[in-house]
C-alpha cells in the first residue's frame with residue numbers, strides 16, 4: 107500500500123463529520139432510561155443481553171482479592187515499566203495543580219477563587235483489544251493528583267466473548283490509584299455512573315473512550331454529570347524537512363495508523379526527495395507490521411504525504427488540521443514551536459517518537475481529536491477540578507458602590523436586587 111504523495115489542494119483538509127445512526131441513538135437512549143428507572147435489575151439484564159454474561163448484583167463489584175490475583179497474571183517487565191511510567195505521569199500532572207487564591211484590597215474587600223476536586227469520578231475502560239493499560243493510567247492519575255476521593259472504574263465483564271477482565275487493566279488501575287472497579291460496560295455502565303444504582307455509586311463526571319453506545323450514552327447523561335470530550339480516531343501529522351530521518355517518520359506515521367482503520371497519518375514536507383523516501387519506508391515497514399491490515403487501510407483512507415511549497419505552508423496546513431499529535435522533525439524544532447497554533451501534543455525532534463508520549467514521558471495521551479485542538483486541551487488535572495468564587499465586601503466598599511449596583515439592577519427591571527442593596531445603605535447611612 108502506497109502512502110499517496112499529493113499537493114495540499116488535492117487532500118481533504120476539512121474535518122470529518124460523524125454520521126449519526128438513529129438506531130444506535132435510540133438503543134443507547136433506551137438503555138440509559140432503563141438503568142435510570144430500574145437500577146441494578148436493568149444493568150444485570152443488559153449485561154446478559156449485550157455481553158452474554160449472567161451476573162448477580164453482588165458480583166458487579168470486582169473484589170480486592172480479584173485485583174490482587176491479577177498481579178499474579180502479569181509479567182514482571184510490564185509491572186516495572188508501568189510503575190516507571192506512572193511516576194512520570196504523576197510528576198508531570200503534579201505541575202498542573204492549581205492553587206486557590208485570595209486577594210484582599212485596601213478598602214476591606216476580599217475576592218478569591220477556591221479550587222476543589224470533584225468528589226467522585228467514573229472512568230470507562232473499553233473491553234476488547236482497545237483496552238489499553240496506558241490509557242487507564244492517563245485517565246486515573248490526573249484525578250488522583252487533583253485530589254478526587256472516589257475514582258470508580260467500569261469495564262465490560264467479557265472481552266471477545268470470553269468472560270473476565272484483562273489482568274493488565276486491573277493492575278494498571280490499581281497502580282494508578284483506583285478506588286472501586288465494576289464489571290459493567292456499554293451504555294448501561296454510563297447510565298449507572300450517572301444516576302447510580304443500588305450497587306454502583308453515582309459520580310460527578312465520566313471520562314474515558316468507548317464504542318458508539320458508550321459515546322452516545324455519555325452525550326445523553328451530560329448535564330446530569332459532566333463528561334470529557336468524545337475521543338475520535340487517532341491522528342498524527344509529521345512536519346519534516348529534507349534533513350529528517352525517513353525511517354523514523356515512516357515508523358511514527360504507522361504507529362498511529364495501526365490504531366484503527368479510521369486513524370489518520372499525514373506527512374507535510376517541502377522536499378520531494380524526502381517524501382519519496384518516506385513513501386518507500388512506509389511500504390517496507392508495513393510488510394512486517396503485525397497490524398498491517400489495519401494500518402494499510404487507515405493509510406489508504408486517511409493517509410497522505412502532502413508536498414508543500416515551504417515549511418511555512420506546512421505549519422499553516424497543520425494549524426488548519428489541528429491534529430491530535432504533531433511531530434516536528436525539522437532543524438531547531440524548539441525554535442519552530444511558535445508557529446504552531448493548534449495541536450493536542452507537540453513532539454520535538456528525532457528522539458521524541460509519539461510512542462514516547464503515548465506511554466511514558468508524562469504528558470497525557472488523551473488529547474483533542476478531529477480538529478478540536480482549536481478549542482480543547484489534553485485531559486489533565488483541570489479535568490477533575492472545579493472553581494468557586496469568593497466575594498467578601500466591606501461596609502466601606504458597599505457604601506462606595508451601592509448606588510452603581512442599584513442602577514444596574516433597575517436597568518434590568520430587578521427591583522428586588524436593588525432593594526437588597528438599598529436596605530443596607532439605609533441602615534448604614536442611618537436613613
Ligand SMILES: NC(=O)c1ccc[n+]([C@@H]2O[C@H](COP(=O)([O-])OP(=O)(O)OC[C@H]3O[C@@H](n4cnc5c(N)ncnc54)[C@H](O)[C@@H]3O)[C@@H](O)[C@H]2O)c1
Nearest residue numbers: 156157232233234236262291292315316317319320337338
Ligand atoms: N480514541 C481513543 O483514545 C480510544 C482508545 C481506546 C478505545 N477507543 C474506542 O473504544 C471502542 C472500544 O469498543 P468495544 O466495543 O471493543 O468496547 P466498549 O467497552 O466500548 O463496548 C463494549 C460494550 O458495548 C455494549 N454493546 C455491544 N454491542 C451492543 C449493542 N448492539 N447494543 C448495545 N450495547 C452494545 C456491550 O454491553 C459491551 O459491554 C472502540 O470504538 C475504539 O475505537 C478509543
Ligand SMILES: N[C@H](CO)Cc1c[nH]c[nH+]1
Nearest residue numbers: 238240241340341464471
Ligand atoms: N495514541 C493513542 C491516543 O491517540 C493512545 C495510545 C494508547 N496506547 C497506545 N497509544
Ligand SMILES: [Zn+2]
Nearest residue numbers: 361362365464
Ligand atoms: Zn498510540
